Amino acid sequence: MKYSRYVLNITILGLLIILNAGSGLWTAPYALAEDNRNVGVGKSLMIRLETNPSTGYEWIPVFDKAYFRLDSYEIEPTTGELLGAPTHARFTFTPIKAGVAAIEFNYLRRWENQPVKTERFRFLIEK
Secondary structure (H helix, E strand, O other): OHHHHHHHHHHHHHHHHHHHOOOOEEEOOOOOOOOEEEEEOOOOEEEEEEEOHHHOOEEEEEEOOOOEEEEEEEEOOOOOOOOOOOEEEEEEEEEOOOEEEEEEEEEEOOOOOOOOEEEEEEEEEEO
């Protein structure tokens, strides 16, 4: 029983990754952190991460500026009427050079040194 549930979960996760592969949108945690994602030079990509700005935490991107340009960053409006409800941070990047590079996001308060979460996305950037 546990084995079949495990196989089903892995299959669903695989399908989500395959369906997302060409979309240019990756939402953590459905994308596996150490897998390369293919993207073309000059093709815009968006990464969406759950956040709660009312807590003081925010996602800070760390990336090689030789490979990526950060085009935009925005916090999506909350969908509910509750104050302090979680929402999503949306980052849009454009790859500017072919190669293998990563974008890492640290979830922290700017006045603290240690992130409480880290998400890492690796990309194979093709011409």
